[in-house]
Amino acid sequence: MVAPNQQEAERLLNTALITRAHFLEAASRIRKMGAESVILSLGGRGAIGASERGIVEVVPPRVDAVCPIGAGDALAAAFVWAMDNHEPDFADALRWGVAAGSASARLPGVTFASLAQTKEVYPRVEVRPGG
Numbered sequence: 001m002v003a004p005n006q007q008e009a010e011r012l013l014n015t016a017l018i019t020r021a022h023f024l025e026a027a028s029r030i031r032k033m034g035a036e037s038v039i040l041s042l043g044g045r046g047a048i049g050a051s052e053r054g055i056v057e058v059v060p061p062r063v064d065a066v067c068p069i070g071a072g073d074a075l076a077a078a079f080v081w082a083m084d085n086h087e088p089d090f091a092d093a094l095r096w097g098v099a100a101g102s103a104s105a106r107l108p109g110v111t112f113a114s115l116a117q118t119k120e121v122y123p124r125v126e127v128r129p130g131g
Helices: 006-013 020-032 071-085 090-105 115-124
Strands: 038-041 047-051 054-059 126-129
Touching (some): 006 038, 020 038, 020 054, 038 071, 047 090, 071 090, 090 126
Antiparallel strands (some): 038 047, 047 054
């Protein structure tokens, strides 16, 4: 699994990513480079995930971000936790990841949200088909 943010993906692909279509294409292109799965982290816009099951877009609820530093790391960690501790459903694991990133961004300093804080956000995270 690779989890670039938007800027990292732009550098890797040598192209600007501006629209939803760009994000979807970028995740697909990165996966074709050899990654089993890709999570393209888009900050407050959520994430695009690409796996053998296809592409999904995961959209967070609107939150008041206090310190978004580390939110992408929280997303990646929660994704791995969900894949390891639940039935391995890629889209749902990415939903947990986006919930953790969003919950962490609401906290002061570089602080990771607790499971309880993540569970509070999780029901408001939307999963959409990417294609």
